[in-house]
Amino acid sequence: MPLFFRKKKPSEDARKRLEYQMCLAKEAGADDVLDISKCELLEVPYGAFATCKVLQKKVLIIHTNNLTSLVPKSCSLLSLITVKVLDLHDNQLASLPTDIGQLTSLQVLNLERNLLKCLPQSIGDLAQLQVLNVKDNKLRELPATVSGLRSLRTLNVSENLLQELPRVLAHIRTLETLTLDASSMTYPSPDICSAGTESIQQFLCKECGIAYYPPSEYVLPALESDGETSVDGVDRTVHKYLEEESKWQNKFSDYEKRKEKKKQEKLEFERRLNMGQREHALLVQQINNQKDEILQTVREDQMRLEEGLTKHQRHLEEERLKLLQQLKQAEQGIASRIQKLIEDNQRQKQSSDILKSLENERIRMEQLMAITQEETEHLRRREVASAMQQMLAESYKNKLIQMTYESRRQDLVSQACSSLAEMDQKFQQILAWQQMDQNKAVSQILQQSEMQKAAFEALQVKKDLMHRQIRNQIKLIETELLQLTQLELKRQELDTETLQGVIMEQRQALGYLLQQLLKEKKQREEELQQILLEMEAKSETKQENYWLIQYQRLLNQKPLSLKLQEEGLEKQLVNLLIELSAEQYVPVFAHHRISLEVLSTMTASDLEKMGIAETGLQRAILRRAQEILAVAKTIPELLRTVDAEVPAATQPSAPEEEAPSSVVPTAPLLQWDEKKSECVVCMEQEAQMIFLPCGHVCCCQTCCKQLQSCPLCRGDITQRVRIFYSS
Numbered sequence: 001m002p003l004f005f006r007k008k009k010p011s012e013d014a015r016k017r018l019e020y021q022m023c024l025a026k027e028a029g030a031d032d033v034l035d036i037s038k039c040e041l042l043e044v045p046y047g048a049f050a051t052c053k054v055l056q057k058k059v060l061i062i063h064t065n066n067l068t069s070l071v072p073k074s075c076s077l078l079s080l081i082t083v084k085v086l087d088l089h090d091n092q093l094a095s096l097p098t099d100i101g102q103l104t105s106l107q108v109l110n111l112e113r114n115l116l117k118c119l120p121q122s123i124g125d126l127a128q129l130q131v132l133n134v135k136d137n138k139l140r141e142l143p144a145t146v147s148g149l150r151s152l153r154t155l156n157v158s159e160n161l162l163q164e165l166p167r168v169l170a171h172i173r174t175l176e177t178l179t180l181d182a183s184s185m186t187y188p189s190p191d192i193c194s195a196g197t198e199s200i201q202q203f204l205c206k207e208c209g210i211a212y213y214p215p216s217e218y219v220l221p222a223l224e225s226d227g228e229t230s231v232d233g234v235d236r237t238v239h240k241y242l243e244e245e246s247k248w249q250n251k252f253s254d255y256e257k258r259k260e261k262k263k264q265e266k267l268e269f270e271r272r273l274n275m276g277q278r279e280h281a282l283l284v285q286q287i288n289n290q291k292d293e294i295l296q297t298v299r300e301d302q303m304r305l306e307e308g309l310t311k312h313q314r315h316l317e318e319e320r321l322k323l324l325q326q327l328k329q330a331e332q333g334i335a336s337r338i339q340k341l342i343e344d345n346q347r348q349k350q351s352s353d354i355l356k357s358l359e360n361e362r363i364r365m366e367q368l369m370a371i372t373q374e375e376t377e378h379l380r381r382r383e384v385a386s387a388m389q390q391m392l393a394e395s396y397k398n399k400l401i402q403m404t405y406e407s408r409r410q411d412l413v414s415q416a417c418s419s420l421a422e423m424d425q426k427f428q429q430i431l432a433w434q435q436m437d438q439n440k441a442v443s444q445i446l447q448q449s450e451m452q453k454a455a456f457e458a459l460q461v462k463k464d465l466m467h468r469q470i471r472n473q474i475k476l477i478e479t480e481l482l483q484l485t486q487l488e489l490k491r492q493e494l495d496t497e498t499l500q501g502v503i504m505e506q507r508q509a510l511g512y513l514l515q516q517l518l519k520e521k522k523q524r525e526e527e528l529q530q531i532l533l534e535m536e537a538k539s540e541t542k543q544e545n546y547w548l549i550q551y552q553r554l555l556n557q558k559p560l561s562l563k564l565q566e567e568g569l570e571k572q573l574v575n576l577l578i579e580l581s582a583e584q585y586v587p588v589f590a591h592h593r594i595s596l597e598v599l600s601t602m603t604a605s606d607l608e609k610m611g612i613a614e615t616g617l618q619r620a621i622l623r624r625a626q627e628i629l630a631v632a633k634t635i636p637e638l639l640r641t642v643d644a645e646v647p648a649a650t651q652p653s654a655p656e657e658e659a660p661s662s663v664v665p666t667a668p669l670l671q672w673d674e675k676k677s678e679c680v681v682c683m684e685q686e687a688q689m690i691f692l693p694c695g696h697v698c699c700c701q702t703c704c705k706q707l708q709s710c711p712l713c714r715g716d717i718t719q720r721v722r723i724f725y726s727s
Helices: 011-026 048-057 121-125 144-148 167-171 190-194 197-208 221-226 236-350 352-367 373-379 382-415 417-434 438-447 449-463 464-495 499-541 546-555 560-567 571-579 582-590 596-600 604-610 615-645
Strands: 033-035 059-061 083-086 108-110 131-133 154-158 177-178 691-693 697-698 720-722
Touching: 011 033, 011 048, 033 048, 108 604, 121 144, 144 167, 167 197, 177 197, 190 197, 236 464, 236 615, 464 499, 464 615, 464 697, 499 691, 499 720, 571 582, 571 596, 571 615, 596 615, 604 615, 691 697
Parallel strands: 033 059, 059 083, 083 108, 108 131, 131 154, 154 177
Antiparallel strands: 691 720
């Protein structure tokens, strides 16, 4: 609470009024009144006291201000010695000066609506005071010195905290009107106080043991001293003020009479009202009974609704707990798979077998560079050229499809007419290329060494075991990062922070591993390119059909016994491994003579013993095998249904197998992953880009171009990796 307050300055109008009244009081011929009311004063100005002293003013009116003190500093109350009427109502006075009794000429003192808690003892020295109004203050008692007010005719102590009157009030013989709150009085009793001033004075005189005489028998002491008539003894201004008070008293008496009459009328009205209220009470009782019945019905309905709502909330909470449990299980599964990937990666890096296999691969490639006379003689030109044509067709087709996809995406963004023309031209090239005569393509491959070299390069990358392993690990990590991002978004929707730190650590570890694999992939491609350059340098000897013979070597590099074993595998099992990008394990399945039926009864540990270490791939192989067997069991029933409905001549052949799709082996997805994640920026396209090093998969290719930081974690983007979804 502040110790000091800035005083509020009076308004301009109040200041002008004060100046006007002060000037008016000083003019020649002015009356004996100084009126500085409604001037927003915080204290009485020094000029007011000086004016009253010099000009002998008899009436000082200072009501409706903000006064907290009557006498300002450096002023004396004796300056108001000539004042007979002092009006201070509607101020903030908490006390009166202790020397108020020095105003011996004072006849009227109005202190209504202030904050007075007590009256000073010197109040009894005002021997000529005739009117004292302390209405609406905080007085609890009257001082005993009030008995010295020998000329007091009117006393108003209503709307205070006063409960008892002093007995010495009986010594004021001139008191004609005493106004108080009769209901709150304890002494005299409320009945005596309600009877009027005369009854109160009689009671007090009796208590003091003195005889009571009416005020009319007593002459004011002020008049006795002068020996003049009542009108001549009192100042005209004071007399006028008292006449107005008398008129108000007469009006109050008339009001009391009318009030008594109204009271009788009110009693009669209340009697009739009571009769009406009895009838109304009966109606209210009937209405209340009906109301209680309705409320009871509403209460029962509300209880049923609350029970239903409670059950529904309990069900929602159970669903939420189940969903959180699923999230936790998915996080634990992802954590175990990530740990497995990291351990496998570290084990592969630290293993000397990789170095040995790289050295063997190097020796094998050097051996491939040397072409023997026997291989030249047994070259299957037509067959090798056909394989080259198929390899080139596949590579070129993939490039054209990718170019077409990029052109279509740019066309949808820009909506330019020129892009439509280019798109049509590229589609025409694809159609023309597909309709190319195969024999013509084969003969062209046989004649051009550059095309032979390109076909050999594509087959070399495809057959390279290390490059394929790196690609498969990259696909696994991309899928895990996509699942982690979806889990993180799902947790944000559920407004929970559980295991967020674990998810961030796992995502960062996967991002670091993905960067390492991308570097290894690039290094392996550079090594293969270097081998190809060395082979090209050795092919400059102009040896005929050099690239055809090398291509034939890659095709025939497996032993004959292993080829026979692989040919003995079920075609559906081979397609299953190709679909899951695990064709490198075809020799393993051929060596152990595994069939689809046997595979469906195996477990993940059995596959790990065979040499398949990837956890996600193990589960994907087992799940896909069970699906294929389930479909195979339903086909005979469908065929029997078709035989019953379709004539034999029109029966179709065995249903073709669906085209294998390159599904990335991973753990089973939760229900919310049935659809791909959408871009968090445009909310329209699929999320296609991985941001490194944070590892978030949250933006499409279009939106990521203008981003410098990840929209989910606000981390800086150092590298972007594109994800190609399988259709």
